[in-house]
Amino acid sequence: MPTGPETPRPVVLRAPRLLDGTGAPAVPDAALLLSGGRVAYAGPAAGLPSDAGQAPSLNFPGTTLLPGLVDVHVHLVASGGPDLAADVPRTEAERALAAVVNARRQLEAGVTLVRDLGAPGAEAVLVGRAVEAGTIAGPRVLASGPAVTMTGGHIAYIGRVTDGADAMRAAVRANLALGAGCIKVVATGGVLTMGIDPREASYTQPELEALVSEAHRLGLTVAAHAIGEGGVVAALTAGVDSIEHGMFLDDASIELFGSTGARYTPTFSAPHGILGGPSVPGWIKDRARPAADAQVASFQAAVRAGVRVVAGTDAGTPDNPHGGVAREVAFMVEAGLDTLTAVRAATGEAADLLGVPDRGVLRPGAAADVLVASGDVAADITGLQRPVAVFQDGRRVV
DSSP: OOOOOOOOOOEEEEEEEEOOSSSOOOEEEEEEEEETTEEEEEEEGGGOOGGGGGSOEEEOTTEEEEEOEEEEEEOTTOOOOSOHHHHSOSSHHHHHHHHHHHHHHHHHTTEEEEEEOOOSSSHHHHHHHHHHHTSSOOOEEEEOOSEEEOTTOTTGGGEEEOOSHHHHHHHHHHHHHHTOSEEEEEOBOOTTSSSSOTTSBOSOHHHHHHHHHHHHHTTOEEEEEEOSHHHHHHHHHHTOSEEEEOOSOOHHHHHHHHHHOOEEEOOTHHHHHHHHOTTSOHHHHHHHHHHHHHHHHHHHHHHHTTOEEOOOOOBTSTTOOTTOHHHHHHHHHHTTOOHHHHHHHTTHHHHHHTTOGGGSOOSTTSBOOEEEEESOTTTOGGGGGSEEEEEETTEEOO
16 A cells, blocks of 8 residues: 655755745745755754754755745636636546646646635545645645535536525535535625626525534635625625635725634636636626726725735636646735735745645744745745745655
8 A cells, every 4th residue: 555755855955045934034045954844944054953964955046945835726627728617527537637637737836735616526635635645746735625606606517506504514514525624615606607796695694604603613614705795794704714706895894804814815817817818708708807807906905904815826717727826926916915925825824724834834843845936036026936946845846
């Protein structure tokens, strides 16, 4: 039986600068000592412990050392075709193969942890288990299983159609049985599905509260697809842990972010792909345009209010291929987010939301997931899009 990959040997990584994923300024003339799959030292090269000299040293001139990136919103079974419903393969075997390929694409882009928020079955769960066992290459995966959506609601083809408070509880348990590590609930309509308007709430308050309370009772966090204000407020009132998209935010919804501590995943990459994709159907573009027009103002209002932002791309949606979280970070910076906060949104903050905070920071004892990015990332955020090397659990994988 497979026993997993062997423990990697110690290694020292050196670079002109290091960002540790906490939002702190860059450490100049930096070094990392990786040992046993963990970070043994992170800081100035001059402070390396004496026994570090016994480990081989890899020098990366002209780069920045960072934690491996985190994408908190992906769909591994989809590959960014112009219509998500048509892009998701019909058979479980084809979906699993697509997920394996897309996981590899994420890793090659410097992403070492993802949250999958919607697949027809357990495909993403199984890919995550294979990555952990060392049988395939990819990021660690926290998967929701099928998204919980109402009859006539958004993305039923990668969802579990559910109505009524008792059925919401049963849906959580069914996803748990598949191996889900979190729950995705579709709290409003969506731009990729005809029918209910993206600004309209999908569920009643009692239904949302039943789902969230059951998920939390079982130790699962909840992500809510919510585009319009009403659905955002209902989801936050119910106690969800993150809002996905949130293109239309008002004062009430922003205030609830502050009082609940929920994170906000703006997913700039999703409307960017839809509106820029030459083959995306016109009806999808028409539904996406109002949300895209409102997105920057909502994001800026949330940032001014101190809402905790995390990076997620909605990868797999139209013209939104896997491995694009570095570009998502650049979109957030372009919209006004401080560069160091944006880096934290794709590292420490995101990993904390996913319940594995040691996979988003570089400090002694943390998992040795490392991205070596080109240039001075703190000065030019586009350097994240040019990975030089990727280490996962202390082992060079790219």
